[in-house]
Amino acid sequence: MKSSAKASPTEEVAASAGWYVYMVECADRSLYTGIARDVPRRVAEHNEGRAAARYTRARRPVRLAWLEAAADRGAACRREAAIKKLPRAEKLRLIGKTCDE
16 A cells, blocks of 8 residues: 555554554655554654654654555565665655655
């Protein structure tokens, strides 16, 4: 399942027992990639500072920009690692933005 940056997380995603790879856009327009089972909860954690990644704590608020379902945790970790290796332009293309936006 892929979701564009324009769509907000749904309860269906939260209720799913599967793993997701997600990207959030931070207030400084940087991108953070992570994995979670409950993406809306995880994005809220990033914004509240509770259990937030060190990277996003200083860059709040964040908003969900992209997500993709993964078969299991291992697949999610591999996809996350692959995305983190991409240059920024490729990450922007993945979430449907251009470098100018």
